[in-house]
Amino acid sequence: MQTLDELSDFAHQQTSDSKKNVNLPKEAFLYQRQGPWPQPSPRNPKGEAPAVLRLPRKEKEEWKKKIGRRYVKNMWTYWPKALHYAYKHKGLHKISDEDFNHYLGEGVFSKFLIKGLSDQKRAIFNDFLPVDHNEREYYIIDFSLMSFTKPFEGIYATGTIVVFEKVNNALEAKLIYVDQFEGDKKIVQPTDADLWSIAKVYAMQGAAYKLILSEHALLHFPFDCINAISKSSLPINTILLQLLLPHFEHTLVLNKVVLNSTASPVENDQKFPYSGFLGDGDGQRSLVACAYSGIEGNDSYNGYHYSKEIEKFDSPYYTFLLEYYNVIKKFVTEVVNVISDEELLIIKEWAGHINQWLPTFTSSDEILLKDNLIQEITMIIWDVSVAHSADHHSFAQVPSYLVPLRVRVNPKEVHNNEIDWENGMTIKDMFRYRMEREMFFKPTNVSTLYNTKYNFEKTNYSESTKKYLKDLNDIFIRELSEVETRLKHKNVPVFIPLKEIARSIQY
Numbered sequence: 001m002q003t004l005d006e007l008s009d010f011a012h013q014q015t016s017d018s019k020k021n022v023n024l025p026k027e028a029f030l031y032q033r034q035g036p037w038p039q040p041s042p043r044n045p046k047g048e049a050p051a052v053l054r055l056p057r058k059e060k061e062e063w064k065k066k067i068g069r070r071y072v073k074n075m076w077t078y079w080p081k082a083l084h085y086a087y088k089h090k091g092l093h094k095i096s097d098e099d100f101n102h103y104l105g106e107g108v109f110s111k112f113l114i115k116g117l118s119d120q121k122r123a124i125f126n127d128f129l130p131v132d133h134n135e136r137e138y139y140i141i142d143f144s145l146m147s148f149t150k151p152f153e154g155i156y157a158t159g160t161i162v163v164f165e166k167v168n169n170a171l172e173a174k175l176i177y178v179d180q181f182e183g184d185k186k187i188v189q190p191t192d193a194d195l196w197s198i199a200k201v202y203a204m205q206g207a208a209y210k211l212i213l214s215e216h217a218l219l220h221f222p223f224d225c226i227n228a229i230s231k232s233s234l235p236i237n238t239i240l241l242q243l244l245l246p247h248f249e250h251t252l253v254l255n256k257v258v259l260n261s262t263a264s265p266v267e268n269d270q271k272f273p274y275s276g277f278l279g280d281g282d283g284q285r286s287l288v289a290c291a292y293s294g295i296e297g298n299d300s301y302n303g304y305h306y307s308k309e310i311e312k313f314d315s316p317y318y319t320f321l322l323e324y325y326n327v328i329k330k331f332v333t334e335v336v337n338v339i340s341d342e343e344l345l346i347i348k349e350w351a352g353h354i355n356q357w358l359p360t361f362t363s364s365d366e367i368l369l370k371d372n373l374i375q376e377i378t379m380i381i382w383d384v385s386v387a388h389s390a391d392h393h394s395f396a397q398v399p400s401y402l403v404p405l406r407v408r409v410n411p412k413e414v415h416n417n418e419i420d421w422e423n424g425m426t427i428k429d430m431f432r433y434r435m436e437r438e439m440f441f442k443p444t445n446v447s448t449l450y451n452t453k454y455n456f457e458k459t460n461y462s463e464s465t466k467k468y469l470k471d472l473n474d475i476f477i478r479e480l481s482e483v484e485t486r487l488k489h490k491n492v493p494v495f496i497p498l499k500e501i502a503r504s505i506q507y
């Protein structure tokens with residue numbers, strides 16, 4: 001393998017070749033060199049990922065046809081079902097310990113698990129830990145971000161922190177810290193009857209918001225600048241552009257609408273029947289910023305730094321995601337090995353542009369090491385397909401009445417008053433939630449990973465190389481279809497069936 005120095009020397013010698021890219025006719029590019037490009041987020045330049053606001057007309061029309069129309073159709077036709085569900089499951093529901101441990105410990109919410117008790121968390125829970133706590137295995141999930149929401153009158157939210165202990169290889173919730181519980185009664189345990197029950201409800205509410213508006217947002221938005229820069233800086237005839245394009249379908253328009261439209265669910269304008277969040281748009285947006293910029297003094301919120309490495313966490317959901325990651329990486333490795341030195345110089349410029357917007361993206365010099373390039377491409381494809389779709393699918397499996405968006409029980413009053421479960425969530429609250437779920441949370445595919453055919457015939461490589469790339473594409477699809485059998489052997493749940501994984505961020 002070549003060293004970085006050798007590659008840099010090579011790159012230096014090839015600057016005349018690099019200029020060939022600059023001299024390419026505008027027709028060599030997807031949007032004739034007038035394609036999309038990132039800019040600082042207009043609403044929150046430091047607290048949100050760079051935004052892509054000027055979009056090609058073709059992409060806007062496609063999005064309207066394939067996704068926008070569905071939203072309108074859902075809005076006018078889904079309401080009887082939403083209403084039926086809201087009546088059937090009216091009120092605020094308790095969640096059993098078994099379901100609470102299951103949903104937070106195994107599926108999509110298990111992404112939030114942090115192993116061990118940090119000094120900061122130990123200081124909070126110290127008085128409630130058993131004497132032999134150093135010999136036990138603890139995990140925490142921190143929903144402190146809920147303190148940043150701005151609920152409408154009569155709706156409540158509070159920061160919570162859940163402590164789990166691993167017993168016989170399964171997680172059991174032992175303690176919950178509830179920020180807005182009164183005085184010295186902020187920490188509750190399973191023996192605390194109704195206080196424990198309502199603490200679990202606040203935690204599940206926190207799980208919904210942490211996922212939808214904080215952690216899941218990190219799968220969506222930082223990739224916009226890679227999407228835009230790839231479409232505008234990579235010539236059509238490069239392997240890299242053809243490898244990425246199917247994974248960038250529909251996303252730029254979707255993300256722009258989510259972040260900037262006044263009709264966006266994030267804005268939560270109550271004139272729309274799908275606006276089911278608990279408060280005004282600023283509160284929702286502050287949760288995006290919690291993930292992106294972190295929360296001062298809280299070691300569970302350290303801010304976001306783009307990384308080409310998959311983040312490890314301890315749950316079956318991670319094992320599931322990793323299995324697909326490995327298959328994608330194998331395919332990407334074989335494709336990258338075909339990329340010519342000439343194309344590598346174009347990729348060097350591409351990485352340089354991205355690196356200006358995502359400073360932790362591999363630099364233009366280091367991208368010449370193919371291992372770095374392989375990791376970056378694998379991360380992009382895996383994130384926008386498997387990781388993104390699995391989040392939506394796994395969340396949609398949790399019954400809505402167990403993971404509320406609105407809670408009408410004031411945490412400051414639960415110590416002295418009986419909890420009014422019946423009026424803890426109104427029919428209207430649940431109706432809005434179910435409308436929102438149908439339109440935006442539930443996966444609705446336009447194109448799938450399983451049906452992906454890369455247009456490698458458009459590249460400027462020899463016929464035999466193109467044939468080889470097509471064969472790699474076929475092998476990739478076959479290997480994807482073998483993952484579920486392997487997961488079954490390992491006793492890992494299928495958190496989303498392969499044929500339901502979208503190839504790009506489409507919802």
Ligand SMILES: [Fe+2]
Pocket residue numbers: 216220388392505507
């Ligand atoms: Fe999404």
